Amino acid sequence: PKKSNLLLFGKRGMSLEDDINASNAFYLANNVAVIHKKPTPIKIVKVDYPKRSAAVIKEAYFQTASTTDYNGIYNGHYLDFEAKETKNKTSFPLSNFHEHQIEHMKACVLQKGISFVIIKFATLDKLYLLPSKTLLTYWDQQNKDGRKSIPLKTIQTEGFELQYTLNPVIPYLKYVDKMIEHL
Amino acid sequence: PKKSNLLLFGKRGMSLEDDINASNAFYLANNVAVIHKKPTPIKIVKVDYPKRSAAVIKEAYFQTASTTDYNGIYNGHYLDFEAKETKNKTSFPLSNFHEHQIEHMKACVLQKGISFVIIKFATLDKLYLLPSKTLLTYWDQQNKDGRKSIPLKTIQTEGFELQYTLNPVIPYLKYVDKMIEHL
Numbered sequence: 001p002k003k004s005n006l007l008l009f010g011k012r013g014m015s016l017e018d019d020i021n022a023s024n025a026f027y028l029a030n031n032v033a034v035i036h037k038k039p040t041p042i043k044i045v046k047v048d049y050p051k052r053s054a055a056v057i058k059e060a061y062f063q064t065a066s067t068t069d070y071n072g073i074y075n076g077h078y079l080d081f082e083a084k085e086t087k088n089k090t091s092f093p094l095s096n097f098h099e100h101q102i103e104h105m106k107a108c109v110l111q112k113g114i115s116f117v118i119i120k121f122a123t124l125d126k127l128y129l130l131p132s133k134t135l136l137t138y139w140d141q142q143n144k145d146g147r148k149s150i151p152l153k154t155i156q157t158e159g160f161e162l163q164y165t166l167n168p169v170i171p172y173l174k175y176v177d178k179m180i181e182h183l
Numbered sequence: 184p185k186k187s188n189l190l191l192f193g194k195r196g197m198s199l200e201d202d203i204n205a206s207n208a209f210y211l212a213n214n215v216a217v218i219h220k221k222p223t224p225i226k227i228v229k230v231d232y233p234k235r236s237a238a239v240i241k242e243a244y245f246q247t248a249s250t251t252d253y254n255g256i257y258n259g260h261y262l263d264f265e266a267k268e269t270k271n272k273t274s275f276p277l278s279n280f281h282e283h284q285i286e287h288m289k290a291c292v293l294q295k296g297i298s299f300v301i302i303k304f305a306t307l308d309k310l311y312l313l314p315s316k317t318l319l320t321y322w323d324q325q326n327k328d329g330r331k332s333i334p335l336k337t338i339q340t341e342g343f344e345l346q347y348t349l350n351p352v353i354p355y356l357k358y359v360d361k362m363i364e365h366l
């Protein structure tokens with residue numbers, strides 16, 4: 001609906017999250033998909049209610065999210081994904097994930113959702129979409145074979161390289177389409 | 184997977200949100216659906232990082248959510264809903280919704296999501312699931328016919344009355360099944 005805004009989305013931001021948020025804004029404005037970043041959960045301890053102005057949170061703490069960063073709907077499909085950056089050059093460390101995020105991904109896959117990770121290799125300036133299936137296999141194997149990371153080669157073979165474009169900045173739905181084809 | 188937890192979910196809580204959260208915990212533990220409440224978005228202004236302890240948020244403000252309270256996946260279907268309580272006895276005031284929540288619902292419907300509202304008439308102690316379609320019709324008509332609320336009678340005719348049960352506390356997916364049947 002907001003066609004006049006289209007050009008505003010074409011700037012590559014500072015972080016992977018900025019770029020994904022801009023891409024989601026583009027997809028939303030063009031009625032392609034409704035995907036939002038979930039707010040960080042915060043435990044509020046103390047709030048002041050000053051007269052004639054907004055409530056002020058005076059003491060609060062960050063909580064660990066029990067799900068992934070993003071979810072939403074794309075043409076009838078539930079999408080659920082996590083965005084992660086690494087400075088590593090040859091593999092992606094599994095220590096970037098928490099057990100509860102993995103549990104959440106498994107639960108989403110079980111419910112027939114489209115679950116994946118967008119991984120940025122910051123040093124290489126390379127970006128990949130990796131279906132959760134591969135991640136979950138590596139996760140479950142780490143206690144058997146001891147491997148604590150996913151090799152970049154595996155990510156390149158089983159995932160999709162994402163190229164930055166003008167609009168959207170990260171056209172990740174193109175590769176979600178490929179995941180849907182293989183459902 | 185957490186079968187031993189099943190009995191823990193059977194208590195009716197103080198608020199509609201508590202009861203929905205307990206129902207979602209039940210559905211999740213039994214691999215029925217993955218539905219979560221979105222955290223309230225908060226604008227953080229000042230954070231202290233004390234030595235040897237967790238970061239403390241010292242100044243922050245509540246922000247208006249741009250989406251609905253709950254979303255997730257149920258057997259391949261994207262669900263998206265808002266929970267609302269009213270003390271009214273004969274109708275539900277549209278002023279309970281913000282324009283951006285309505286826009287979000289419209290966008291979800293356009294993407295073929297299952298969008299609805301769970302409305303509690305607190306004084307009557309009655310609970311209904313109302314498909315967004317009805318809400319959106321009333322919303323769009325309010326500037327034409329001037330009606331600023333949805334009559335309870337309409338909610339009873341076009342929605343579904345929810346009965347509290349032991350597990351889950353609010354078995355709303357039973358009526359989501361009916362919405363899916365009519366897709």
Ligand SMILES: [Mg+2]
Binds near residue numbers: 069083084
């Ligand atoms: Mg992340």
Ligand SMILES: [Mg+2]
Binds near residue numbers: 252265267
């Ligand atoms: Mg609400």
